[in-house]
Amino acid sequence: MFIDSHAHLDTPHFDADRDAVITRAREAGVAAILTLGVDGASSQRAVALAQQYEGVFAAVGIHPHEAQHATPEDYKALMGLARAREANRIIAWGEIGLDYHYDHSPRDVQRREFRRQIRMARELDLPVCIHSRDAHDDVLTILDEEKAIDVGVVMHCFSGDEEVARRSLDLGFYISFAGPVTFTNARKLPAIVPLVPDDRLLIETDAPYLSPHPWRGREHRNEPARVAIIAARVAELKGVNTEAVGQLATENFKTLFKVPSTW
Numbered sequence: 562m563f564i565d566s567h568a569h570l571d572t573p574h575f576d577a578d579r580d581a582v583i584t585r586a587r588e589a590g591v592a593a594i595l596t597l598g599v600d601g602a603s604s605q606r607a608v609a610l611a612q613q614y615e616g617v618f619a620a621v622g623i624h625p626h627e628a629q630h631a632t633p634e635d636y637k638a639l640m641g642l643a644r645a646r647e648a649n650r651i652i653a654w655g656e657i658g659l660d661y662h663y664d665h666s667p668r669d670v671q672r673r674e675f676r677r678q679i680r681m682a683r684e685l686d687l688p689v690c691i692h693s694r695d696a697h698d699d700v701l702t703i704l705d706e707e708k709a710i711d712v713g714v715v716m717h718c719f720s721g722d723e724e725v726a727r728r729s730l731d732l733g734f735y736i737s738f739a740g741p742v743t744f745t746n747a748r749k750l751p752a753i754v755p756l757v758p759d760d761r762l763l764i765e766t767d768a769p770y771l772s773p774h775p776w777r778g779r780e781h782r783n784e785p786a787r788v789a790i791i792a793a794r795v796a797e798l799k800g801v802n803t804e805a806v807g808q809l810a811t812e813n814f815k816t817l818f819k820v821p822s823t824w
């Protein structure tokens with residue numbers, strides 16, 4: 562059994578065959594998929610998908626790329642969705658964070674909207690899903706200052722070095738591995754997997770992005786069924802079997818996101 566702790570099922574990449582994608586995930590043993598919003602509209606779509614498909618859960622939030630476009634109305638709508646979390650099957654706030662690689666929004670705006678959303682998540686008692694690209698110092702500092710640990714934190718698609726991993730773990734965060742851990746040219750990431758304790762490890766696809774090896778390049782679109790490939794690679798690096806990784810990731814998913822058993 563697996564979980565996919567981070568995907569974007571609402572994107573147009575899946576419009577033609579979304580049912581088949583979700584069926585394939587179930588057939589591959591993926592019991593739960595967290596689909597995340599990146600802006601107001603995609604957060605609404607994430608909720609609609611979670612309501613439509615069993616085993617799909619939603620997160621709402623504004624991605625750092627979109628930070629400069631977020632309006633007070635967007636935040637009001639997201640808060641409204643999250644207050645009715647059970648009806649809307651919302652288990653997290655995200656994805657949020659900082660991206661100094663693309664700089665699609667000015668950095669000061671990214672930081673301001675990041676802090677704002679951590680405070681909202683704390684008010685709602687929802688764990689936060691963190692995007693950090695070439696911005697690890699600021700991300701960890703802000704998460705620490707805003708006491709994000711009170712609600713729970715996962716560093717999604719972890720891309721830091723050993724020191725960033727240790728700091729994240731010291732702060733009490735979960736670390737989630739995605740397709741890059743399978744890449745044949747991955748250099749630093751494989752060494753980080755064994756540093757992550759069993760009770761802090763998560764796996765994800767970030768579908769439709771970041772297809773794992775050997776699909777990278779061949780079939781550009783990624784999908785949740787391929788989280789099994791990530792689990793197999795993580796298992797290999799930990800020296801355990803794939804089922805064990807699937808099992809502990811599933812337990813961690815339930816713990817971090819406090820998934821109600823009635824869902």
Ligand SMILES: [Zn+2]
Pocket residue numbers: 656691692693717718
């Ligand atoms: Zn991301």
Ligand SMILES: [Zn+2]
Pocket residue numbers: 567568569597656767
């Ligand atoms: Zn994402």
